Amino acid sequence: MTTIGAYEAKTHLSELLERASAGEEFIIAKHGRALARLGPAGGQRPPALGVIDAIIDARRGIELGGDLRALIEEGRA
Template sequence: MREVGAFDAKNRLGALLDLVEAGEEVVITRHGKPVARLVSEAGRSDQGKARAAAARILEASKGVRLGGLEIGDLIDEGRR
């Protein structure tokens, strides 16, 4: 991860974008404090895919029993 001041970032944006495209993360600082982070768009997680995966997990867990008990029963037992 590379840190760059805001003034330098403004003047070297093209070079910073090249670094990010190559997989490096760049933190932009103002007066030594981090204010922004440049990361590759390809490195971002896809929220749609994550939600779909969570929905599939929830669907697959419906009706699952452990030792004759449903998961909800076990959760309730733990709360007592």
């Protein structure tokens, strides 16, 4: 979810509404304090495949490396 300033939201409202209708969500903030959320009406969410693609893109190039069990145990310490 993207955070945008109130002035920017006011200036680009038409564009933000188009993006929200496509499933994007925004937090509108003023002086760094979250005031409102702008998103699709009726609880619509982006299609599941789009979400899966976004997750795959976000983790592209990230490798755990090493022994997975050792990494798990290290996190428990």
